[in-house]
Amino acid sequence: MLNAKWKKMLVGSTVGAMLVVGAAGAAFAADAASPAKSEKHAAKHQAKLEQKAAAQGLTVQQLLDRQAARKAALEEKAKAAGLTMEQYKAQRQAEHQAKLEQAAAAKGLTVEQLKAQHKERHDKVVEQAKAAGLTVQQWKDRKKAEHEAKLEAKAQKKGITVEQLKAQLAAKKAAK
Known part of the structure; x- marks a missing residue:
């Protein structure tokens, strides 16, 4: 029969070998699953990029x-x-x-209320852009061009330059 020292050594070696085999098996199992996970992650990432690019018209x-x-x-x-x-x-x-x-x-206002106002304004712009069939940036560019055209017409009517008209409007706003 084996004495107690040999039994402990045998049990310890067996447990250690089982841990090594288990760890190696887990490493190979994780390695086999990794490409599937990374491909799934890459597909999600690509979809998000495509969605974001489409929203910006790019x-x-x-x-x-x-x-x-x-x-x-x-x-x-x-x-x-x-x-x-x-x-x-x-x-x-x-x-x-x-x-x-x-x-x-x-x-x-509080900062939270101000942020809520900004979000509300942004949501309204997004909604208007969708209704016009444009991206937000395209809609903003169109509105800016329309505003510039109005300023030019108003300045021409008054017989001044657009810069002078903008200065007048800024002075009126500052006076308030």
């Missing part, structure tokens, strides 16, 4: 190029400020929050 490649350009510009600004990307983003977020608080205080 191709997926144009959207990716635009995102890469924004990231590069952001990195350049962070580098110019002598900050890391995270620090620069945090600084910009703090500035944005301060600007929101200032705008909300000027209107006598």
